[in-house]
Amino acid sequence: MDQINWPAVASRWLHIVGAIIAVGGAIFLRAIVHPATRTLPTDTAQTVRDAFRKRWSMVYGICILVLLATGFYNYLAVTAPQHRGQGSYNALIGIKIILAFAVFFLGSALVGRSPAFENLRRNAPRWLIINIGLALIVVAIATVLKFIPTVVAHPAGS
Numbered sequence: 001m002d003q004i005n006w007p008a009v010a011s012r013w014l015h016i017v018g019a020i021i022a023v024g025g026a027i028f029l030r031a032i033v034h035p036a037t038r039t040l041p042t043d044t045a046q047t048v049r050d051a052f053r054k055r056w057s058m059v060y061g062i063c064i065l066v067l068l069a070t071g072f073y074n075y076l077a078v079t080a081p082q083h084r085g086q087g088s089y090n091a092l093i094g095i096k097i098i099l100a101f102a103v104f105f106l107g108s109a110l111v112g113r114s115p116a117f118e119n120l121r122r123n124a125p126r127w128l129i130i131n132i133g134l135a136l137i138v139v140a141i142a143t144v145l146k147f148i149p150t151v152v153a154h155p156a157g158s
């Protein structure tokens with residue numbers, strides 16, 4: 001047990017929890033909140049959705065911070081040294097980070113209040129589906145990364 005790299009375990013755990021909450025919350029909004037409010041009078045539906053969005057924006061902001069902090073820690077301190085010089089790993093992690101930034105950007109535009117993204121929010125169900133799809137691709141890439149053999153032996157337990 002004393003050979004386990006506990007900071008790496010804690011940071012991976014937090015990263016996965018952050019991903020579960022961020023993606024799960026977006027799915028909840030798209031699959032539950034939007035359809036459930038569709039039958040309400042327009043004004044009421046908007047008020048309910050805005051109330052959900054306001055609460056969600058706080059939680060989502062925390063998820064982004066957690067995913068960024070733990071993601072970069074996992075990469076720089078744990079996985080990059082194990083995959084040094086390995087083109088396939090570096091290319092995939094690059095794509096994962098770029099896609100993750102796109103997910104954060106779109107998700108923030110949808111929960112924010114900037115007038116520049118009003119059009120996006122008017123089509124929220126469609127953009128939520130797109131963002132959930134992108135986030136699931138990020139999770140798929142993360143899973144592939146996990147199975148790319150390391151070039152350097154694992155520091156025990158990481």
Ligand code: HEM
Pocket residue numbers: 015016019023067068070071072074075079096097099100101103104135138139142143145146147
């Ligand atoms: C939409 C945002 C993100 C989601 C949903 C997400 C999801 C995940 C998940 C589920 C894993 C665990 C995969 C597994 O153990 O099988 C993972 C691993 C990882 N993530 Fe993220 N992530 C996101 C953003 C980021 C960001 C911004 C970084 C920054 C570098 C990052 C870096 C990493 C690294 C290095 C790993 C470990 C990969 C490996 O096993 O070699 N992630 N991610």
